[in-house]
Amino acid sequence: MLSVFVSLLFAQLLLALSMARHAPLTQRLVQPAAPYERLKRGTRLSGFGLLLLSLVVAVLDSGPGLGITWWLGLFPLSGMIVVILLEHGQPRSRVVVPGRDSEPVSGRLVEDCE
Amino acid sequence: MKTRFRAAMAQLHRWAGILFSAMMFFIFLTGTVGYFHYEIDRWMEPERPLAMDRQASASDPTQTIFSAPSAGGRITVTQAELVELGFRRLHALAIQDAIWWGVILPTGRNGNTWIEWQPPRRPDGHRPERRAEYLSFADGEPQWIRPRHTGGGEALYRLHWKLHYLPETAAYWIVGLCTLLMLVGLVSGVIIHRKIFRDFFTLRLFRSSRSWLDLHNITSVMSLPFQLMIVYSGLIFFAVTFMTPIVTAQYGEDGARTFYREAFPEAEAEPKTGTPAHMVPVVPLLHAAQAETKTSIGQLYLLYPGDKNARLSFYLPETTPGHYRGKPHKILYRASTGERLEGGNQLYGGAASVEKTLIALHEGLFADWRLRWLYIFSGLLGVGMIGTGAIYWLRKRQARDRQSFAAVERFYAAVLVGLPIGIAAYFCANRLIPAHWSERADWEMHCLFLAWMLTFAYTWLRPLERIWRGLLLLAATAWSLVPLVNAVTSNRHLGISLANGDRVLAGFDLSAIAVAIAFGLLAIYGYRRAYRSNGIGSRAVAAEG
Numbered sequence: 134m135l136s137v138f139v140s141l142l143f144a145q146l147l148l149a150l151s152m153a154r155h156a157p158l159t160q161r162l163v164q165p166a167a168p169y170e171r172l173k174r175g176t177r178l179s180g181f182g183l184l185l186l187s188l189v190v191a192v193l194d195s196g197p198g199l200g201i202t203w204w205l206g207l208f209p210l211s212g213m214i215v216v217i218l219l220e221h222g223q224p225r226s227r228v229v230v231p232g233r234d235s236e237p238v239s240g241r242l243v244e245d246c247e
Numbered sequence: 248m249k250t251r252f253r254a255a256m257a258q259l260h261r262w263a264g265i266l267f268s269a270m271m272f273f274i275f276l277t278g279t280v281g282y283f284h285y286e287i288d289r290w291m292e293p294e295r296p297l298a299m300d301r302q303a304s305a306s307d308p309t310q311t312i313f314s315a316p317s318a319g320g321r322i323t324v325t326q327a328e329l330v331e332l333g334f335r336r337l338h339a340l341a342i343q344d345a346i347w348w349g350v351i352l353p354t355g356r357n358g359n360t361w362i363e364w365q366p367p368r369r370p371d372g373h374r375p376e377r378r379a380e381y382l383s384f385a386d387g388e389p390q391w392i393r394p395r396h397t398g399g400g401e402a403l404y405r406l407h408w409k410l411h412y413l414p415e416t417a418a419y420w421i422v423g424l425c426t427l428l429m430l431v432g433l434v435s436g437v438i439i440h441r442k443i444f445r446d447f448f449t450l451r452l453f454r455s456s457r458s459w460l461d462l463h464n465i466t467s468v469m470s471l472p473f474q475l476m477i478v479y480s481g482l483i484f485f486a487v488t489f490m491t492p493i494v495t496a497q498y499g500e501d502g503a504r505t506f507y508r509e510a511f512p513e514a515e516a517e518p519k520t521g522t523p524a525h526m527v528p529v530v531p532l533l534h535a536a537q538a539e540t541k542t543s544i545g546q547l548y549l550l551y552p553g554d555k556n557a558r559l560s561f562y563l564p565e566t567t568p569g570h571y572r573g574k575p576h577k578i579l580y581r582a583s584t585g586e587r588l589e590g591g592n593q594l595y596g597g598a599a600s601v602e603k604t605l606i607a608l609h610e611g612l613f614a615d616w617r618l619r620w621l622y623i624f625s626g627l628l629g630v631g632m633i634g635t636g637a638i639y640w641l642r643k644r645q646a647r648d649r650q651s652f653a654a655v656e657r658f659y660a661a662v663l664v665g666l667p668i669g670i671a672a673y674f675c676a677n678r679l680i681p682a683h684w685s686e687r688a689d690w691e692m693h694c695l696f697l698a699w700m701l702t703f704a705y706t707w708l709r710p711l712e713r714i715w716r717g718l719l720l721l722a723a724t725a726w727s728l729v730p731l732v733n734a735v736t737s738n739r740h741l742g743i744s745l746a747n748g749d750r751v752l753a754g755f756d757l758s759a760i761a762v763a764i765a766f767g768l769l770a771i772y773g774y775r776r777a778y779r780s781n782g783i784g785s786r787a788v789a790a791e792g
Contacts, residue, residue, distance in 0.1 A: 145448070154448065199567045202608065205473060206618060209469040209624065212469040213469055215448060
């Protein structure tokens with residue numbers, strides 16, 4: 134199940150990095166800079182591929198009933214680790230959706246309120 | 248008049264929602280704790296011996312051996328010896344009128360060998376509690392121990408659907424209705440949350456007023472499959488309660504038993520004859536059953552002990568959620584002759600198999616310790632989802648009308664932090680109430696609710712800006728007292744459990760310490776940061792100031 138956990142962790146990290154919210158981080162991580170749309174498609178595709186692979190490995194390892202149960206249990210655990218990692222490694226600027234976030238917005242990227 | 252009526256209705260509407268969320272928090276927290284109810288049982292019965300180690304042979308289950316801690320080092324016993332010791336003790340107790348006897352061998356969760364029996368119903372129809380004795384090798388010789396009477400983990404676990412003080416049917420209806428509303432909330436929440444993927448990995452702690460919403464979304468969405476499964480399967484538990492008229496229409500007023508027999512057909516036990524008969528040796532039958540199933544068996548039950556029609560059942564361990572699908576779950580023998588009986592397979596139809604699988608998923612009995620921790624983690628995410636949702640709701644409204652929501656804030660503080668304090672009080676009461684007092688199990692539970700009620704009094708008596716931090720510090724203190732009280736009042740403290748490698752007992756104390764540290768960090772570090780970033784309490788300060 135360790136392999137399922139690791140692949141879920143990477144799958145969710147890739148998926149998270151393909152989200153607009155983490156665009157600054159994604160663009161900082163990839164050097165030399167690639168066009169963002171292509172980067173987004175690539176990370177999202179590999180993320181979903183790895184996600185599917187982890188499910189297949191879980192089912193092959195423990196059978197459908199137990200494998201899916203394991204997968205669904207590991208999904209939030211790896212997801213929360215990814216979320217906390219990203220929150221911790223967040224650059225000082227971040228994306229704010231105009232009209233949804235409560236801070237005053239002067240553009241797409243605003244300085245953190247802290 | 249119209250305005251006053253509308254205001255009263257608004258209050259009613261508000262408090263109905265608040266009470267519902269508080270109830271769901273109670274159900275989720277006590278239900279989550281219940282995933283460790285066997286382990287909690289062990290901790291709450293400190294008279295029980297330290298855990299035995301089990302060394303199973305992969306090729307031959309009959310070669311399974313156990314080692315028990317004793318004063319002179321570890322003692323090794325075989326599976327057959329434990330079974331013989333168990334049945335010998337049951338014969339020696341001469342409890343022939345018992346409905347059944349049981350011998351349970353150690354597993355990673357329960358750690359002990361014990362015997363149990365079900366005394367017959369009393370003349371007034373009341374069914375007494377099962378009785379149990381635990382096998383100890385502490386002095387080198389086998390001894391049988393009766394632990395203190397306690398509600399244990401089971402009483403805590405049952406809270407989430409029995410609500411303790413309420414009549415059973417009323418509790419079922421309340422919990423069932425809340426579960427139904429929760430399912431509606433989950434499904435509609437997914438639908439109304441249009442940008443569910445966009446917010447999937449977004450968490451902004453202590454940065455904005457949206458932190459609580461981020462936390463609520465993250466905990467909800469990450470554990471959504473678990474929440475859907477747990478809520479839907481929870482409803483399945485109440486299916487017959489909710490649909491009693493359908494069963495009654497089909498089977499008549501007293502037809503529930505017939506309905507269950509038809510829906511979940513099992514091998515009917517031959518009735519008790521009243522003719523006494525000797526029992527054949529159990530161990531050869533156990534070996535035969537293990538050879539047939541290639542599985543190590545740990546639970547043996549004898550129905551109608553001493554009778555000609557006494558039936559031996561060897562229960563197979565449940566290893567997957569789909570365990571019930573047509574597989575044998577027990578191997579049966581006639582105890583007076585050793586004849587192999589048919590009927591260990593459950594002959595369920597499709598609907599009954601689905602129901603049993605969902606219930607197995609809900610209870611997670613098949614889960615090993617790693618998967619069990621994932622159940623706990625997902626359950627805690629559910630607790631977090633309800634808690635953060637409640638605080639977000641409160642904060643949104645406090646921005647508009649600060650003063651009128653002070654009562655709600657006090658209530659939520661007492662529910663969200665007070666309940667864990669009550670649970671810590673339950674554990675401490677287990678050690679502090681005299682071990683031989685006959686009503687101690689009832690008073691353990693009373694202590695939980697009394698401590699919880701005291702937190703309500705605390706939130707109402709203290710200034711609003713102090714209640715969160717005060718309660719969090721109280722929770723940290725209460726949970727740190729659990730291992731301390733254990734160390735002072737019993738010889739099952741961390742020094743003993745860690746030295747003997749008793750992972751369950753040590754795990755309980757270490758978990759209590761971890762919970763205490765978590766509350767302490769929330770009180771000192773988390774609260775300060777939340778306060779600075781205009782979080783809970785700060786608006787209230789302004790309101791009261």
